[in-house]
Amino acid sequence: MVEFLNVIFSGISIGSVLLIAALGLAVVFGLMGVINMAHGELIMLGAYTTFVVQNVFKGLGSPLSETYIILAIPMAFLVTALVGLLLEKGVVRFLYGRPLETLLATWGVSLILQQFVRSVNWVLVIGITLFCLLFFGAWWVVSRRPDFDRIRNLFFTIMLPLSAAISAVVGVVLAQTYKLAVTQPWFGAQNVNVTAPKWLQGGLNIGDLRLPYTRLFIIFLTILCVAGIYYFFQRTAWGLRIRAVTQNRSMSSCLGIPTQKVDALTFALGSGLAGVAGCAISLLGSVGPNTGQNYIVDTFMVVVVGGVGKLVGSIVAALAIGTVSYIIGSNALAPLLSPIPPLADFFGFFATTSMAKVMVFALIIVFLQVRPAGLFPQKGRTVDA
Amino acid sequence: MSRKISRRKFILYGSATLGTTILLKACGSNTTPTAQTPAANTTPAANTTPIANTTPTTAPVAASGDTIKVGILHSLSGTMAISEKSVVDAEQLAIEEINKSGGVLGKQIQPIVEDGASDWPTFAEKAKKLIDQDKVVTIFGCWTSASRKAVLPVFEEKKHMLWYPVQYEGQECSNNIFYTGAAPNQQIEPSVDWLLQNKGKEFFLIGSDYVFPRTANTIIKAQVQAKGGKIVGEDYLPLGSTEVTQIISKIKQALPNGGVIYNTLNGDSNVAFFKQMKDAGLTPDKYPTMSVSIAEEEVKAIGVDYLKGHYAAWNYFQTVDTPENKKFVQAFKAKYGADRVTNDPMEAAYIAVYLWKQAVEKAKTTDIEAVRKAALGQTLAAPEGKVTMDNNHHIYKTVRIGEVGEDGLFKIVSASTAPVKPIPWNQFVAETKGYSCDWSDPSKGGKFQVKS
Numbered sequence: 149m150v151e152f153l154n155v156i157f158s159g160i161s162i163g164s165v166l167l168i169a170a171l172g173l174a175v176v177f178g179l180m181g182v183i184n185m186a187h188g189e190l191i192m193l194g195a196y197t198t199f200v201v202q203n204v205f206k207g208l209g210s211p212l213s214e215t216y217i218i219l220a221i222p223m224a225f226l227v228t229a230l231v232g233l234l235l236e237k238g239v240v241r242f243l244y245g246r247p248l249e250t251l252l253a254t255w256g257v258s259l260i261l262q263q264f265v266r267s268v269n270w271v272l273v274i275g276i277t278l279f280c281l282l283f284f285g286a287w288w289v290v291s292r293r294p295d296f297d298r299i300r301n302l303f304f305t306i307m308l309p310l311s312a313a314i315s316a317v318v319g320v321v322l323a324q325t326y327k328l329a330v331t332q333p334w335f336g337a338q339n340v341n342v343t344a345p346k347w348l349q350g351g352l353n354i355g356d357l358r359l360p361y362t363r364l365f366i367i368f369l370t371i372l373c374v375a376g377i378y379y380f381f382q383r384t385a386w387g388l389r390i391r392a393v394t395q396n397r398s399m400s401s402c403l404g405i406p407t408q409k410v411d412a413l414t415f416a417l418g419s420g421l422a423g424v425a426g427c428a429i430s431l432l433g434s435v436g437p438n439t440g441q442n443y444i445v446d447t448f449m450v451v452v453v454g455g456v457g458k459l460v461g462s463i464v465a466a467l468a469i470g471t472v473s474y475i476i477g478s479n480a481l482a483p484l485l486s487p488i489p490p491l492a493d494f495f496g497f498f499a500t501t502s503m504a505k506v507m508v509f510a511l512i513i514v515f516l517q518v519r520p521a522g523l524f525p526q527k528g529r530t531v532d533a
Numbered sequence: 534m535s536r537k538i539s540r541r542k543f544i545l546y547g548s549a550t551l552g553t554t555i556l557l558k559a560c561g562s563n564t565t566p567t568a569q570t571p572a573a574n575t576t577p578a579a580n581t582t583p584i585a586n587t588t589p590t591t592a593p594v595a596a597s598g599d600t601i602k603v604g605i606l607h608s609l610s611g612t613m614a615i616s617e618k619s620v621v622d623a624e625q626l627a628i629e630e631i632n633k634s635g636g637v638l639g640k641q642i643q644p645i646v647e648d649g650a651s652d653w654p655t656f657a658e659k660a661k662k663l664i665d666q667d668k669v670v671t672i673f674g675c676w677t678s679a680s681r682k683a684v685l686p687v688f689e690e691k692k693h694m695l696w697y698p699v700q701y702e703g704q705e706c707s708n709n710i711f712y713t714g715a716a717p718n719q720q721i722e723p724s725v726d727w728l729l730q731n732k733g734k735e736f737f738l739i740g741s742d743y744v745f746p747r748t749a750n751t752i753i754k755a756q757v758q759a760k761g762g763k764i765v766g767e768d769y770l771p772l773g774s775t776e777v778t779q780i781i782s783k784i785k786q787a788l789p790n791g792g793v794i795y796n797t798l799n800g801d802s803n804v805a806f807f808k809q810m811k812d813a814g815l816t817p818d819k820y821p822t823m824s825v826s827i828a829e830e831e832v833k834a835i836g837v838d839y840l841k842g843h844y845a846a847w848n849y850f851q852t853v854d855t856p857e858n859k860k861f862v863q864a865f866k867a868k869y870g871a872d873r874v875t876n877d878p879m880e881a882a883y884i885a886v887y888l889w890k891q892a893v894e895k896a897k898t899t900d901i902e903a904v905r906k907a908a909l910g911q912t913l914a915a916p917e918g919k920v921t922m923d924n925n926h927h928i929y930k931t932v933r934i935g936e937v938g939e940d941g942l943f944k945i946v947s948a949s950t951a952p953v954k955p956i957p958w959n960q961f962v963a964e965t966k967g968y969s970c971d972w973s974d975p976s977k978g979g980k981f982q983v984k985s
Contacts, residue, residue: 162778338834341804434775437614474778
């Protein structure tokens with residue numbers, strides 16, 4: 149009995165990590181059809197936000213510092229939603245309906261974000277901010293002139309190198325004067341450490357069963373996120389608009405729904421959810437520039453198995469994948485199979501974590517042969533390709 | 534909206550890219566002292582000047598200008614950047630110190646840093662570039678065994694020289710590599726003995742799924758069985774995986790009353806493992822864990838709370854009490870910031886540079902074959918204590934076992950009384966039992982059968 153409960157709990161806890169990581173992608177990829185390879189990096193940014201919030205709270209002293217996680221979740225959501233918004237406005241917006249280009253562009257963005265986190269320091273931040281201020285500020289001023297279209301090219305040829313040069317010089321001067329204080333990276337290439345608050349360390353003992361608090365917390369957080377998304381989509385005006393745009397873009401546009409705003413909002417929402425996931429996984433694993441890459445394959449797997457465009461599919465798929473990989477990886481079926489030696493040997497062979505992964509992938513491939521559209525396929529006409 | 538890119542646009546974008554490049558370049562810290570002139574003399578001059586140099590000598594740059602070029606080849610981007618960046622820092626510190634005190638043979642050392650990008654074919658390519666194009670006289674580099682195996686053919690073909698600073702699984706002994714990290718008998722084997730004596734007879738082995746943990750665990754299994762212990766289970770995690778629920782269940786099943794966990798996980802998985810182990814209630818008093826890839830930097834990244842009371846086996850800890858170490862730690866912190874820590878591979882990389890310098894000074898030339906001969910038998914008062922280069926290209930090192938303390942540093946609980954002789958070919962593994970390596974005698978070479 150304890151064994152059985154243990155399997156259920158472990159399955160759910162693995163599944164909930166998969167689910168919370170995939171939830172944002174279920175929105176971005178599932179609803180909008182954007183293949184966002186930078187999703188993992190958004191998770192990573194969420195984890196880094198948690199790290200920063202933790203360090204700020206450390207300065208506040210003992211009782212308060214234990215509550216950082218409460219603030220870290222909305223902060224992570226906001227920061228990654230903002231980055232997501234920038235990403236949508238700056239890159240993805242121009243590539244709707246072109247999945248290959250989107251894939252490559254977001255992959256590039258993911259690499260940029262990784263290296264950014266490694267090498268970000270004051271000089272870099274000041275340099276980039278100065279460049280943006282000068283260049284976009286000048287653009288804003290000049291674009292008011294009535295003859296902007298005529299001098300457009302001239303403006304770019306002058307302002308672009310000019311503002312780049314100014315910020316570069318400022319960067320070099322700063323680096324020379326303040327040395328290590330400004331050139332030392334904020335985070336560096338090393339992983340950083342997020343320590344769960346005291347009340348999340350340890351676990352709940354029920355008989356022989358032990359439920360770690362962090363796992364319970366993540367399960368709770370996942371339920372909260374799912375409930376929040378359902379509420380948002382089903383009960384609010386913007387949720388309705390998002391659903392309308394996913395179902396039929398041109399018709400919604402005709403009816404006066406601002407589709408561009410809806411796109412930006414949906415993308416920001418998906419990115420924000422990635423941030424929350426980052427906050428959750430920072431309690432379990434490492435926080436480093438590569439954190440996101442460890443999750444990107446799993447999240448796509450969940451969304452694809454669940455059926456693109458259906459949230460409920462992602463939920464069921466995450467729990468199913470979690471349970472199956474636990475059962476195979478820990479060889480939980482061994483007592484049942486012991487009467488049939490060849491079968492027991494077969495499962496025994498796959499009972500290490502890395503081999504279990506192989507088995508799970510094989511099962512998924514077989515499953516997708518049978519049901520190519522996933523567990524819960526979109527019914528009716530697939531709209532807005 | 535779609536327009537063709539006009540020439541003006543092209544120029545515009547081109548200059549934008551250029552501007553960004555300059556910006557980024559300016560922001561990147563400029564560390565290498567610019568000693569471009571002698572470098573420029575060697576190759577392009579031959580092409581442009583009418584009076585062509587008669588023989589473009591293939592011999593290393595020893596004779597040209599007043600700098601000696603050495604290569605540094607580590608991953609500065611990608612997964613392994615986490616660990617390798619700090620090794621580069623240590624190597625540059627050593628070079629800077631040597632340059633300040635007058636250089637080698639009266640010449641300054643000029644490091645040429647290349648990024649292996651955590652990608653093994655890139656390592657081989659960059660090694661070729663350093664040797665052929667930059668004509669360096671030696672290379673300090675690599676971390677993972679996979680990257681070392683990838684560059685090995687290049688070094689053998691060019692008969693060049695690599696200094697490899699990381700503890701590894703052994704079973705290799707190349708004439709072209711000097712190994713300044715620990716061989717298994719200087720890290721893994723003594724730590725298993727120590728565990729058997731002090732902590733228990735039942736072992737659970739976990740590791741990442743690649744060559745080092747699998748080879749290491751083969752050795753550990755053979756050793757534990759030979760000495761009366763028992764292996765109750767083993768499991769491997771894909772590199773980078775952070776889901777360890779299954780492993781923890783298995784450990785609980787296999788060792789219900791506690792036992793020893795031997796951990797050869799690498800990288801991110803360590804963090805997940807220790808965090809979740811603590812949450813699952815596996816505490817170090819019942820489940821002491823011995824790790825071989827966790828040093829001061831990793832402790833900082835994982836969090837002291839999760840690691841306190843667990844063990845690690847290395848040759849060097851930041852807390853080693855020698856005057857050389859105090860100097861090393863102080864110099865490192867002054868150069869890179871007070872919150873940085875030093876660890877074993879960094880120290881091994883640091884002494885590699887010094888051992889090479891001594892060998893060059895003994896040989897009185899940077900000629901590779903002469904330096905290779907001169908390096909054998911070099912001794913150095915290193916931060917970890919006295920080290921000596923053995924004839925098998927590995928070095929004598931002191932073995933230490935440390936326990937993670939409150940401050941994130943290691944409390945040394947056991948140390949060998951004298952530096953231990955390195956044994957690259959493992960004597961517990963049947964295929965290599967009875968083999969040895971000796972490069973001082975050309976008739977013996979990298980792998981010969983010892984007559985008993």
